[in-house]
Amino acid sequence: MSSTVVFQTAGPTSDYFRGGGRMLWWMVGSTAFMMQFSAWTFTGAAGKAFTDGFAVSLVFFANAFAYFCGWAYFAHRFRQMRVDTPTEAIKRRFGHQNEMFFSVALILFSLINGGIWLNALGIFASAVFDANMSMTIIITGLTVVFVSVIAGAWGVVASDFVQTLVVAVVSIACAVVALVKVGGPVPLVANFPSGFVLGPDMNYGLLLVGTFVFFLCKQLITIMNLHDAFRFLTAKDSINARKAALLAMTLMGVGSIIWFIPPWASATLYPDAPSAYPEMGSNWFPLQSSWQHFVWYFTTRACLHSSGWGRSSPRLFVYGISKIRQHLIVVLIKVFWKMVG
Numbered sequence: 001m002s003s004t005v006v007f008q009t010a011g012p013t014s015d016y017f018r019g020g021g022r023m024l025w026w027m028v029g030s031t032a033f034m035m036q037f038s039a040w041t042f043t044g045a046a047g048k049a050f051t052d053g054f055a056v057s058l059v060f061f062a063n064a065f066a067y068f069c070g071w072a073y074f075a076h077r078f079r080q081m082r083v084d085t086p087t088e089a090i091k092r093r094f095g096h097q098n099e100m101f102f103s104v105a106l107i108l109f110s111l112i113n114g115g116i117w118l119n120a121l122g123i124f125a126s127a128v129f130d131a132n133m134s135m136t137i138i139i140t141g142l143t144v145v146f147v148s149v150i151a152g153a154w155g156v157v158a159s160d161f162v163q164t165l166v167v168a169v170v171s172i173a174c175a176v177v178a179l180v181k182v183g184g185p186v187p188l189v190a191n192f193p194s195g196f197v198l199g200p201d202m203n204y205g206l207l208l209v210g211t212f213v214f215f216l217c218k219q220l221i222t223i224m225n226l227h228d229a230f231r232f233l234t235a236k237d238s239i240n241a242r243k244a245a246l247l248a249m250t251l252m253g254v255g256s257i258i259w260f261i262p263p264w265a266s267a268t269l270y271p272d273a274p275s276a277y278p279e280m281g282s283n284w285f286p287l288q289s290s291w292q293h294f295v296w297y298f299t300t301r302a303c304l305h306s307s308g309w310g311r312s313s314p315r316l317f318v319y320g321i322s323k324i325r326q327h328l329i330v331v332l333i334k335v336f337w338k339m340v341g
Helices: 002-006 013-021 025-035 044-079 086-094 096-129 133-182 185-190 205-223 230-234 238-258 261-269 277-282 285-308 313-318 326-340
Strands: none
Touching: 013 133, 013 230, 025 133, 025 230, 025 238, 044 205, 044 230, 044 238, 044 261, 086 096, 096 133, 133 185, 133 230, 133 238, 133 261, 185 261, 230 238
């Protein structure tokens, strides 16, 4: 919220949508990292880590590989496109019709995705904290709209950087506590109940290798496409863009292990946890769920920021009315995104 107050004066379109291309590598790298980090890491992926062991980390190692490719080839080229939004690049490459199609389609899908994420957050808060589901959705949604619409790119990136710090600190603290409880990394692997590397009922290791190769290709396309790699447009220069990709790669690579140490340790210490789940609330579950919800809240906001904000709307408004002054365009965009929110 404080970042919104600091950066609420963002005016011209370049400043509003990509920070004028003046952001340093540690800011761009943090927001690029948060784009591929979601609450699913602590819910669905943690559940797979509990039952299947190491295999779920391969998805996140594939993310790290995609950021490595960004450092090696894509990041600085995205920065050198000299556009404010990805859809402007689509217009240059594929023409006006494709630009309008992508703009409208991305806005519609952003609405659907944002609704699903907010609904999931409301369900989680309602089940764990007995919070009102509707109020959770409304308050979180209004917070996202306020930060992203008023502050522009600077506010969103500053918020993403704070979220990165929160995720890093909480994840490391939980991983350390889990390792201490289980007795270290060696007992963690040796005592894992269902086979730490291949998981249960995996008779052919080649299937796991083939799946990992598929993940490498899929995540490279998902992360380093023109639409989802738009954060590199905000970098100060090509050098900062490459450093940002390297930072995101490092965070994702280290996080691929740290994030799943708690569920791995839980599988070792509490192998019957799923059957005892309803009785856990009176013992240790509230502490676990508190930090999980804390991280969930911040990462859900990051997903909402990166999914819909500022990627497709500019060209939707500017299309055919390029004579309008820049400050008026920004006002129109802010009004539009408030309506969407």
